[in-house]
Amino acid sequence: MADKDYSQLTSTTTASDADLLAIYPTGGPLKKLTFLTFKNLVITALGSSYLTVTNNLSDLNSASSARANLGLGSAALLGSGAVFQVANNFSEVSNATTARTNLGAAASSAPTITGGMTFSGSVAQNVQAIAATSIDWSVAEYQTKSISAGTTFTFTGITSSKGQGLLLLLTVSSSATPTWPAAVKWPGGVTPTFPNGIHLVGFVTFDGGTTVYGSVGGLSFA
Incomplete structure (x- = not known):
């Protein structure tokens, strides 16, 4: 070593x-x-x-x-x-x-939601002004229309076999008379008369538009 x-x-x-x-x-x-x-x-x-x-x-x-x-x-x-x-x-x-x-x-x-939804605040939707005589339910649930002559309305855009609702703010002048689709049923079977003024009209269907129930929410708002 x-x-x-x-x-x-x-x-x-x-x-x-x-x-x-x-x-x-x-x-x-x-x-x-x-x-x-x-x-x-x-x-x-x-x-x-x-x-x-x-x-x-x-x-x-x-x-x-x-x-x-x-x-x-x-x-x-x-x-x-x-x-x-x-x-x-x-x-x-x-x-x-x-x-x-x-x-x-x-x-x-246009999503399809299968479960319930809870909103903590208000829900705002678009308002559609009807240009012609066709009321398209797929566009908006709140719609407006002014008529000054006899007008025959039609419904489009209702989803088949589904329940839907629509509110129409109708302004009448010159004693114009609206005519509604045949599918619309009114309380007592009597079609309401709409004088000149602003009126709130509601429609709801439970079968995709086969039958549409109409009601007047108010006449001649001023």
């Missing part, structure tokens, strides 16, 4: 390939070798038992087994264009309608 002289050794935390290492093999004497040589000897000795950084995991015996062990699943095989990216805001979806169906979500336009 006399040939073991450590007096010139100093501690270090890093090493470069050209640095010298002191090695005391079995039986001596003390020898030296570069850090690069030492690394190569270690890599050769370990063989396929350990991963090498520079191989970027290419030295794995089974990539599929490694993914399974890591819990990555098949998603790890997908390209960047096959998965959703935060910055794209779901623009990668190939069919938005199918995606909404799978999520149980409704389209923003």
Whole structure:
């Protein structure tokens, strides 16, 4: 053991390939070798038992087994264009309608809501001014119309087999007489008379427009 002289050794935390290492093999004497040589000897000795950084995991015996062990699943095989990216805001979806169906979500336009809804505030709706004589129920539940001559109204846009309601603010001048669709039933079977003035008329159907019940909410508002 006399040939073991450590007096010139100093501690270090890093090493470069050209640095010298002191090695005391079995039986001596003390020898030296570069850090690069030492690394190569270690890599050769370990063989396929350990991963090498520079191989970027290419030295794995089974990539599929490694993914399974890591819990990555098949998603790890997908390209960047096959998965959703935060910055794209779901623009990668190939069919938005199918995606909404799978999520149980409704389209923003004319959604069908199967459950109840609770509103903590008021609900405001559009008011439709009727241009001609057709009252389109699909446009708005609140509509207005002014007549100055005899006018025959028709109903359109009622959803088949559904219940719907509509309020009409009717302004009459020049003693004009409105004529309503045959489907409209009035209280007592008597069609009301509308004098000149502003009147509130309500309509509701429970069968998609086959029968429409009409009522006067008020005559000649002033």
